[in-house]
Amino acid sequence: MGKFEEGTGITPKQIQKEVSERFGCEISYWKAYQAGIIAKEFVRGSADDGYSKLIPYSWIVHRTNPESKTDLNLDEEGRFLYYFLAFEAWIRGFKHMRKVIAVDGTHLKRKYGGVLLTVVAQDVENHVFPVACCVVDYKCDASWNYFFQQLLDIVPNSLDFCIISDRHLSIKKAIRDVYTNAHHGVCTRHLCERMSGRFHNGSFEKFFYRAAKAYTSEVFYDHFSEIQRVATNVADCLRDEVGFDKWSRAFFRGNRFEVLTSNIAESFNSMFLVEREFPITDLFNAINTRFATKFNERRTFAKNLLKCAMPRSETRIKENGSEVIDVEKLPCPHAIAALSKRYPDTFGDSVYNHSSAYYSADTYYKVYEGDIVQIPHDTVKCIFVVGLLVYCPFVVYGCRDCISIALLFLYGYSVFIIVIGLFITVVGLW
Structure with missing residues (x-):
């Protein structure tokens, strides 16, 4: 159960191995699988x-x-x-x-x-x-x-x-x-x-x-x-x-x-x-x-970034072709050359001023500025509900699997009867 708390869970084969090593007895894969379901429901609660x-x-x-x-x-x-x-x-x-x-x-x-x-x-x-x-x-x-x-x-x-x-x-x-x-x-x-x-x-x-x-x-x-x-x-x-x-x-x-x-x-x-x-x-x-x-993590990264544009955006600015400016909203090499001549002293900043705001470090910070307040697992686990407010879905996959198996069996049985009938007919004609 401690492994499940970490989010990885314990597999049926691991359960079989643990039971064998600790108690010296062997259990079937199906029994180990059912035991795993019970353990996980004990930690996380049931689907219902x-x-x-x-x-x-x-x-x-x-x-x-x-x-x-x-x-x-x-x-x-x-x-x-x-x-x-x-x-x-x-x-x-x-x-x-x-x-x-x-x-x-x-x-x-x-x-x-x-x-x-x-x-x-x-x-x-x-x-x-x-x-x-x-x-x-x-x-x-x-x-x-x-x-x-x-x-x-x-x-x-x-x-x-x-x-x-x-x-x-x-x-x-x-x-x-x-x-x-x-x-x-x-x-x-x-x-x-x-x-x-x-x-x-x-x-x-x-x-x-x-x-x-x-x-x-x-x-x-x-x-x-x-x-x-x-x-x-x-x-x-x-x-x-x-x-x-x-x-x-x-x-x-x-x-x-x-x-x-x-x-x-x-x-x-x-x-x-x-x-x-x-x-x-x-x-x-x-x-x-x-x-x-x-x-x-991303908010902290953007906040501590000293550059005007994000690292990947700078790389794309250097690699862009002239046809990219209308689609990616980044300056092409021709535009960069023109900006370097017009603004020789502030060339570095002027490149980013002529790029879309999407690629700036300030905008990137705004994207992740909002703080997601985490809801502790214990809070969710300890929710008590008086009466079942929401019922589980009507269709259970387990039932659907049983129906599929039953239909497959009926299909196989029908094919078997047809083959036997044909065989008897051929033998009778022979």
């Missing part, structure tokens, strides 16, 4: 406890982080459907960032399953910045629509807002219905993998990524012609079915800066691989604790 604590947990969130946004959605019988959470520091910080987000979802490993939907931004130092999180029962039209409706309260529906995701149809529908002014781009990595698998041809991949990253249509068509040469069917699909404006930076109708994939959202999900089996309140509290530490 997590749902029942959602309403008081939301109250604690608003008391400690006053301008946070929480929303709990239940069905007619009071069963859990969706829970949305965005902490105050996330909401305030995103106002100072480039208006590009990545959206993704990952399945939870708890008793009742569910999906964690996340909205993540990327700061100018390529760090993951959370905007909002939401636990839903399924990935479907209704859940994605609810998610974006809640997000609309903290991120306005503006023309400079860009959303990057995979080609999930429910995401596409929700963006079309909720964020009518925003621009939707496709994750280039997901798209490339889909095209490779669909057409069984990976020879186009290097040309695809070069075309996707191109800043101008001329450079784009140079690489796209290579795609047409090595994989004509892939090129036709990218042009006619997907559309250049969905995956190419040169033709994208908004400004996605250098965010071409949804990798940052998947990086967020990978940060909480172990926590995905926690009760829902402990999952959100783990996210709170992790980013409270991250915010403090």
Whole structure:
């Protein structure tokens, strides 16, 4: 249990080993697995406890982080459907960032399953910045629509807002219905993998990524012609079915800066691989604790920085080509040369004055200026609920697995009967 307090948990094989070494007896893997579940519930509480604590947990969130946004959605019988959470520091910080987000979802490993939907931004130092999180029962039209409706309260529906995701149809529908002014781009990595698998041809991949990253249509068509040469069917699909404006930076109708994939959202999900089996309140509290530490580290780093721009921004200024200035909002080498002649004495500062404010150290500090107040684990653990305020979701993954096994058995039995019938018929005819 001490290992579980650290967040790693103890595996069934470790339990088997401990029992064997301490008591000199062997137990089955299944028994060790069940023992692990009991131990974890003793430390963290059960999945049912997590749902029942959602309403008081939301109250604690608003008391400690006053301008946070929480929303709990239940069905007619009071069963859990969706829970949305965005902490105050996330909401305030995103106002100072480039208006590009990545959206993704990952399945939870708890008793009742569910999906964690996340909205993540990327700061100018390529760090993951959370905007909002939401636990839903399924990935479907209704859940994605609810998610974006809640997000609309903290991120306005503006023309400079860009959303990057995979080609999930429910995401596409929700963006079309909720964020009518925003621009939707496709994750280039997901798209490339889909095209490779669909057409069984990976020879186009290097040309695809070069075309996707191109800043101008001329450079784009140079690489796209290579795609047409090595994989004509892939090129036709990218042009006619997907559309250049969905995956190419040169033709994208908004400004996605250098965010071409949804990798940052998947990086967020990978940060909480172990926590995905926690009760829902402990999952959100783990996210709170992790980013409270991250915010403090990045705020301290920006505060102690003596330069005008962030380190990675300085590197990009030196590497930029002339076509980058309109997209990345950074001065190109020609502009830098002109500034050095015009402002010889204050050349260093003038370069940053002609860059977007997004890349300045002051703006970076404002992004992480808000303090995330951590909610102690003991506080969540000690929430007592009189009556079950929120019931667990209706569908239990365990039951669904049993149904799948039963259907598979019936299918196999049917095939067996058909084969035996055919055999008897053949023998009879023979």
